[in-house]
Amino acid sequence: MRCARTVPGRTSSWNEEPPGAPAPSCAGAPGGCGLTGTVRNRKNHRVTASSTAKQVYDGLVLPAAISGHPGLELCNTVAGWGDEDPYDYLQGYEHVVALAASLGLVDGERAVGLRRAAEDDPRPAHRVLAETRRFRSSLYAVLTQDRPDEGDVRRVARTFATAASARTLEHVGSWGSRWHFPADLGLRVPLLALAWQARALVEADEQRQVGRCPGIGCGWLFINQTGRRRWCVMSICGNRAKARRFARRHAQDGP
Numbered sequence: 001m002r003c004a005r006t007v008p009g010r011t012s013s014w015n016e017e018p019p020g021a022p023a024p025s026c027a028g029a030p031g032g033c034g035l036t037g038t039v040r041n042r043k044n045h046r047v048t049a050s051s052t053a054k055q056v057y058d059g060l061v062l063p064a065a066i067s068g069h070p071g072l073e074l075c076n077t078v079a080g081w082g083d084e085d086p087y088d089y090l091q092g093y094e095h096v097v098a099l100a101a102s103l104g105l106v107d108g109e110r111a112v113g114l115r116r117a118a119e120d121d122p123r124p125a126h127r128v129l130a131e132t133r134r135f136r137s138s139l140y141a142v143l144t145q146d147r148p149d150e151g152d153v154r155r156v157a158r159t160f161a162t163a164a165s166a167r168t169l170e171h172v173g174s175w176g177s178r179w180h181f182p183a184d185l186g187l188r189v190p191l192l193a194l195a196w197q198a199r200a201l202v203e204a205d206e207q208r209q210v211g212r213c214p215g216i217g218c219g220w221l222f223i224n225q226t227g228r229r230r231w232c233v234m235s236i237c238g239n240r241a242k243a244r245r246f247a248r249r250h251a252q253d254g255p
Helices: 093-102 108-120 122-144 150-166 183-203 234-253
Strands: 002-007 010-015 038-040 046-048 054-057 060-063 168-171 177-180 210-212 221-223
Touching: 054 093, 060 093, 093 108, 093 122, 093 183, 108 122, 108 183, 122 150, 122 183, 122 210, 122 221, 150 183
Parallel strands: none
Antiparallel strands: 002 010, 010 054, 038 046, 054 060, 168 177, 210 221
């Protein structure tokens, strides 16, 4: 069963399909939306990108914002952390822009300009996409591992420092002043805006509240303030785990 809800500017779809259900087709989409790609995790269970909650923003498929903190949403653009072949929602630079815009970190006008600039000269956009993916991987390691690799720690610290030094204070009339990332930063603006949010999470000591979904083909992160939250979305990963347990019990009981 698929439940869709529409809010201004985007459509969010929460899939509640049974384990092993075929992924929805996106025939006709340039390059495909990626939802038909199949991955197998280290336990050899068949999962697809449709196994995670997702939204459509500005015509692009993104993971739904379920973490409770914008600093974690970049990490949740991978479905199947730790799997042999995880699914990556960041299929192109335009997805990085859309992610930042969906979280309110980049305004609509700037998002349009960034995507146009990337179309005009794809090579810098590809470099920023690769940089974003590397930062995402290092950030995930820092947030989830007791002893992350020193290289990951250095990359995260370096990106945090770059984001902090890149911001400038802008006067906005009667509204006062605000910090923002100036346009001369070019295509790196979405990456630095996302990194700044992650930095704020770490500085606020919320890292200790970060939980990790144990669902197959997932591994998404979320703020777990009470310590009782186990799943990214109970109706997806939680229900699928229940279905697998039920199937195992019946298989053991026999006909």
